[in-house]
Amino acid sequence: MARDYYDVLGVSRDSDAQALKKAFRAKAKELHPDKNPDNPKAEEQFKELNEAYAVLSDEGKRKQYDSFGHQRFHEKFSSEDIFRGTDFSSAFEGTGFGADILEALFGGRGGGRGGFGGAGFGGQRRGPQKGQDLEVEVEVAFAEAALGGERRLRIMRSDGPRELTVRVPAGIEDGGKVRVRSEGNPSPSGGPAGDLILRLKVAAHPLLTREGADLHANVALPLSTLVLGGTAVIPTLDGDKKIRVKPGTQSGAQQRLPGLGAVRRDPERGTTGDRGDLYAHLIPTVPAELDDRTRALFEQLRELGG
Known part of the structure; x- marks a missing residue:
């Protein structure tokens, strides 16, 4: 079930218990399988309606749903958790239909007073x-x-x-x-x-690390590139990207590549489609061994105070 439960019932997020029950009854009359035989779409909508009511009609489940959001709520709780203890007998009053249809549709996931096919929080279970x-x-x-x-x-x-x-x-x-x-x-x-x-x-990735939706890459560059400027090749999930390195760039300086991070996930909505950024940390490479010419150049640089 992918839709927000408030949208399924057609109610606002501050609706009280009576408003929820009224909305449920109206939609249950419309979508009930007895009124829609051989209609798989209506049956799925009816299941979705009952699932939404099972959560929002229970104060504890509703608080957790509002807190976690739809996506995370479903990652944490099973169908059995959702339907446990729901009073569907009361909810179906006045619709002209009984709650027994739910046993066939859901296979006894509910429970408690007026539930279906289960015993809530401690009674003897019945049915499949x-x-x-x-x-x-x-x-x-x-x-x-x-x-x-x-x-x-x-x-x-x-x-x-x-x-x-x-x-x-x-x-x-x-x-x-x-x-x-x-x-x-x-x-x-x-x-x-x-x-x-x-x-x-x-x-783990050999070149990248991750913090939330942002990625980080340590990029080793010759000291001369940091001092004189040049270009650097940055590894990303979209392939290598070239960036310009300004003259006088300091060791550990970072450059931001917007939109090249991981996809952002919202606590309530799940995947958003937006992406984080990638930060390239520029690190100079120091040669382990120097030939005579290179050593002489570094000694000249030292004499000049560099």
């Missing part, structure tokens, strides 16, 4: 249960994490190996997690599969 989530570590390339990409994976589930293609979100950092819905372990009781959680390990 969701399979266990599966967490695996995946190593991705530095550029792949910074700019995004796709990765073909082979994972081992409880029912055997499975191959799938997953998206690496642009701008994700080392240790970040990606949740892939319904690709975890299958349910032993006929319910939906759990989720696959990818814990990303970002490989």
